[in-house]
Amino acid sequence: MHIEIRGEAFEPYQELQNYQQRIAEGQYGATAVFVGTMRDMNEGDDVQGMSLEHYPGMTENYLLAISRQAAQQWSLLDSLIIHRVGDLLPNDPIVLVAVWSAHRKDAFDASRYLMEELKSSAPFWKKEFLAEGSRWVEHNTPGQ
Amino acid sequence: MHIEIRGEAFEPYQELQNYQQRIAEGQYGATAVFVGTMRDMNEGDDVQGMSLEHYPGMTENYLLAISRQAAQQWSLLDSLIIHRVGDLLPNDPIVLVAVWSAHRKDAFDASRYLMEELKSSAPFWKKEFLAEGSRWVEHNTPGQ
Amino acid sequence: MTLKVRFFASLRERLRLSDCSVPYEQGMTVEQVWNTVTSQTPLPGNLLCAVNMEYVSLLQSVSDGDEVAFFPPVTGG
Amino acid sequence: MTLKVRFFASLRERLRLSDCSVPYEQGMTVEQVWNTVTSQTPLPGNLLCAVNMEYVSLLQSVSDGDEVAFFPPVTGG
Numbered sequence: 001m002h003i004e005i006r007g008e009a010f011e012p013y014q015e016l017q018n019y020q021q022r023i024a025e026g027q028y029g030a031t032a033v034f035v036g037t038m039r040d041m042n043e044g045d046d047v048q049g050m051s052l053e054h055y056p057g058m059t060e061n062y063l064l065a066i067s068r069q070a071a072q073q074w075s076l077l078d079s080l081i082i083h084r085v086g087d088l089l090p091n092d093p094i095v096l097v098a099v100w101s102a103h104r105k106d107a108f109d110a111s112r113y114l115m116e117e118l119k120s121s122a123p124f125w126k127k128e129f130l131a132e133g134s135r136w137v138e139h140n141t142p143g144q
Numbered sequence: 145m146h147i148e149i150r151g152e153a154f155e156p157y158q159e160l161q162n163y164q165q166r167i168a169e170g171q172y173g174a175t176a177v178f179v180g181t182m183r184d185m186n187e188g189d190d191v192q193g194m195s196l197e198h199y200p201g202m203t204e205n206y207l208l209a210i211s212r213q214a215a216q217q218w219s220l221l222d223s224l225i226i227h228r229v230g231d232l233l234p235n236d237p238i239v240l241v242a243v244w245s246a247h248r249k250d251a252f253d254a255s256r257y258l259m260e261e262l263k264s265s266a267p268f269w270k271k272e273f274l275a276e277g278s279r280w281v282e283h284n285t286p287g288q
Numbered sequence: 289m290t291l292k293v294r295f296f297a298s299l300r301e302r303l304r305l306s307d308c309s310v311p312y313e314q315g316m317t318v319e320q321v322w323n324t325v326t327s328q329t330p331l332p333g334n335l336l337c338a339v340n341m342e343y344v345s346l347l348q349s350v351s352d353g354d355e356v357a358f359f360p361p362v363t364g365g
Numbered sequence: 366m367t368l369k370v371r372f373f374a375s376l377r378e379r380l381r382l383s384d385c386s387v388p389y390e391q392g393m394t395v396e397q398v399w400n401t402v403t404s405q406t407p408l409p410g411n412l413l414c415a416v417n418m419e420y421v422s423l424l425q426s427v428s429d430g431d432e433v434a435f436f437p438p439v440t441g442g
Contacts, residue, residue: 017157017158026182026183029180030179035175036175039172055373055434095442108287115252123436124442125436125437125441126441127374136375136437143248197296197297199341199359238365262364265343
């Protein structure tokens with residue numbers, strides 16, 4: 001189980017290849033992954049960039065708490081969350097959530113749970129930069 | 145939209161990096177991925193290897209049909225399915241399913257739909273090799 | 289006037305038959321194809337059938353030149 | 366006898382205040398901390414609050430030395 005706040009751009013599939021090496025071979029039959037990526041459009045406006053703020057300390061605590069909750073609720077072998085902060089450009093990965101389990105039901109359920117908990121309550125805030133200036137994103141798109 | 149039956153081992157995260165280059169940058173906000181991997185144990189027995197048979201022609205038709213169905217049912221930018229056939233060893237990737245969309249609900253729903261349709265009806269058959277001999281797998285673990 | 293018939297996986301091994309051709313008869317169903325090819329072997333309970341690579345029921349009628357396939361429950365993914 | 370108070374994101378910009386200290390008083394609630402720091406600024410409808418990095422309600426009482434944080438709805442992921 002690992003969570004990380006990342007200040008620089010990251011390549012999610014490279015992170016997965018690296019992280020997966022620590023998980024016992026032959027144990028996991030199912031890996032469910034979600035990657036959130038910055039779009040160049042939101043609410044009908046062109047977005048040129050984004051700044052992601054977080055609450056250092058509380059954010060890490062919260063991501064660890066939901067990872068532990070998922071590990072209690074489902075039969076998981078491992079989980080990984082990486083979340084960007086700082087200045088992003090369109091197409092930059094924002095978040096990576098991955099879960100490894102023996103069977104797919106646990107992996108699917110747990111990865112979605114982690115994303116919904118993260119989106120609804122992890123202390124991150126997005127500020128978008130448009131041609132006309134900047135604005136704080138007020139709410140997320142519903143996930144379920 | 146791409147589906148592929150692969151006769152040799154593949155690295156799913158490398159495939160994703162390569163495939164994703166063809167999708168328009170800045171369009172996708174959500175990528176949901178499932179990787180099925182061969183375990184070294186099934187139904188309480190050590191499994192040393194596996195042979196995956198398919199129905200050439202029908203398997204490809206079926207995977208394309210469910211990809212098209214998913215694209216009708218959800219708002220997707222692209223999807224990718226790669227499935228191994230032939231001789232596998234424990235820890236070898238069996239299947240990769242990935243879906244790209246603007247928002248996470250579509251990606252989560254469509255990736256799970258594709259896996260459930262694939263597991264329930266795509267014409268693949270697993271034969272396991274144990275220390276004592278071989279056996280055909282009779283049914284899959286439920287996914288929902 | 290023939291049908292191509294194919295068997296897969298455990299069924300192929302059990303019948304020791306991968307594929308064969310049988311004469312087509314007007315109004316023939318998938319079940320009749322099974323009976324002809326297997327010399328009336330009892331139908332396995334969980335048998336799956338396809339005609340021209342599309343799932344069908346045992347009662348489906350076939351046409352001359354069709355490819356008829358029989359196989360056990362699938363276990364991919 | 367002080368509390369550390371922090372503000373984030375749009376709230377930090379609107380109040381032009383990132384963090385500050387306020388004197389702790391016995392039995393103080395999170396809402397009273399807000400009123401003290403912001404000079405009775407009306408509570409935003411969708412305000413979130415945390416004490417020592419755990420979500421709490423406005424009615425939660427605080428202890429000396431606590432870190433109290435106020436922020437708008439979160440939008441990560």
